[in-house]
Every structure is written in structure tokens, then in C-alpha cells.
Amino acid sequence: QVTLKESGPGILQPSQTLSLTCTFSGFSLSTYGMGVGWIRQPSGKGLEWLANIWWDDDKYYNPSLKNRLTISKDTSNNQAFLKITNVDTADTATYYCARVSWELPFDYWGQGVMVTVSS
Amino acid sequence: AIVLNQSPSSIIASQGEKVTITCRASSSISSNYLHWYQQKPGAFPKLVIYSTSYRASGVPSRFSGSGSGTSYSFTISRVEAEDVATYYCQQGSSNPWTFGGGTKLELK
Numbered sequence: 349q350v351t352l353k354e355s356g357p358g359i360l361q362p363s364q365t366l367s368l369t370c371t372f373s374g375f376s377l378s379t380y381g382m383g384v385g386w387i388r389q390p391s392g393k394g395l396e397w398l399a400n401i402w403w404d405d406d407k408y409y410n411p412s413l414k415n416r417l418t419i420s421k422d423t424s425n426n427q428a429f430l431k432i433t434n435v436d437t438a439d440t441a442t443y444y445c446a447r448v449s450w451e452l453p454f455d456y457w458g459q460g461v462m463v464t465v466s467s
Numbered sequence: 468a469i470v471l472n473q474s475p476s477s478i479i480a481s482q483g484e485k486v487t488i489t490c491r492a493s494s495s496i497s498s499n500y501l502h503w504y505q506q507k508p509g510a511f512p513k514l515v516i517y518s519t520s521y522r523a524s525g526v527p528s529r530f531s532g533s534g535s536g537t538s539y540s541f542t543i544s545r546v547e548a549e550d551v552a553t554y555y556c557q558q559g560s561s562n563p564w565t566f567g568g569g570t571k572l573e574l575k
Contacts, residue, residue, distance in 0.1 A: 385564075387512075395504075395512065395555055397564040410563040412468070444511055453502040453559055455523065457511040 350374035352384075352445050352458035359464045366432040366463060370445030374456075377403055377423045381450040384428040386419065388441040389460075396441075400448060401428055435465045469494050471556050473567035480546045481575045488570045490556035492537045500560035503532055503541045506569075507552045515554075516541060548574060 352372040360366060368386070375382055383402040389395050399419040400408045409417045418431040432439060442462050446454035470493040480486045490501070503516040514523040516532040519539060529544040543550055551574055556567040 394569050395506075395557075395566040397557075397566065400564075408562050408564075412563065452523075453500075453514060453517055453557065454504070454512070455514045455517075457513070460511055 350447060350456040352447065352456060354443055354445050354458045354461035356443060356461045356463050358462070359466060360435060361467055362436045362465055363434055364465075366430075366435050366439065366465075368430045368432075368443055368445075368461065368463075370428040370430075370458060372426050372428070372445070372447070372458075375447060376426065377401070377421050377428065379403055383448040384421065385446050385448045385454060386428075386430045387444045387446060387454070388439075389444070390441045398443075399430060437465050439463065440465045468563050469496060469558055469561055469565055471558060471565055471567035473554075473556055473570050475570060476568065477571040477573070479573050479575050482548060483545050486543045486546055486572065488541045488554055488556075490534070490539045490541070490567050492539070492558060494561075495536045496558045496560035498535050498539075500558055501532075501534065501539050502557045502559070504555045504557060504566075505550075505552045506555065512555065543572075546572070546574070 356368045385400040386398040401419045416433045421428045442460040444460045445458045447456040472491045498519040504512040505515045506512040520532045531542050553569045553571045
């Protein structure tokens, strides 16, 4: 059974760094072709892909967030991480992690974690 | 970035009605990398159709997809009450991966 769960700070102030953790089970990021992606959704709005990390540590980022994103993984503990630096109110959203593979797009999603950026 | 334009942005349909959503890409994409998700109110998105026309595990046969190049479509052959949701297309053909703006399906 594949599950994913996001965790984060809930609220943070502008200019701070947002650190998110995705803890998953039922698959391994050491398995060939497997990956984890991060997607966010402001309240009442659409989905925005942020980044993917793959089993071989290959990483892809959405260039619209320029150099603010860093994705990483801890294969031993079945976790993936996303950091967003210098946040502002536009980063307020629900953040999802999801499993991805060469065979399938985002086929399993976490419940999402709400993040609010406010002074 | 490849922009995905979904239309219509909202649909009001009766139970049993056929509905079709269109997703047009700003550049041609491989049909292997065009997917559809369903997001019910207050829930996370769920993969419904992958690689243009393949139903994800457990998805009822009333859901289907087709298309190629820059034009793709998603169809519910007979809408049921449980299909009320927002539907998104997504391309993974080129970086950055992008989503369409969504189509909100409501029941009459």
C-alpha cells in the first residue's frame, strides 16, 4: 500500500525558508524509475508543479521559481524534502507530494499540507 | 513552458449526460505524457487518465481520453453525482511540467 504524507511549519514569515518533508511508504526511491514530485495549490486556484527528484538523484525544477527551490531525498528513511527560500505571501498554498515513475505520472498523492506566509 | 488551455472552465451537466473537456497545448506534446486528474472538493487530486487514453487503476469505464499533438480531450460518457469535481490536464513532455487551468464540473 502506497502512502505519502507531507509535513511543514504551517505558518512562516516573509523572507524565511520553507522546509517541507514528504514521508512515504509502499515504494522506495532507490528503485529504478521511481521518483517523488512536489506540487502546490493556492486556495481556490489551480495546480503548479514545483520539482521532481528521481531514484538516481536526478532533479528537475520549475524555472518560474528560479533558484529558490531545492529538492532532496533520504532513501534510507523513505523521505523527500523541498526547500523554498525567501518566501512571500504568493507562496501561501497547500503543498502536495506525489509519487511519479517512468511508467506513470503522479499516481499517488499525499493529503497536502497548508502553508501560510504572513507577517 | 508549454501552456495548457482547458475549456470550458466550468460545466453544468445533468446526471447521465455526456461531457467533454478539451485541453489544447501551446506546443505539440507526446501523447505518452498527457494526463488527467480529478480533484473533488477538499481533497487531493487523483489520477484518472494517463498517457492520453489509459484509465488509472480502479477508474470506471465511463471515463475516457483521446487526442494527439496539441489537442486532447477527456470524456465522461454518463455523468454521475460522484463525478462532481475539478478536472485538470497535465503534461510531462517537457520541463517545466504544467497543468491546465482546470474545469469545474457541477450537477444541474
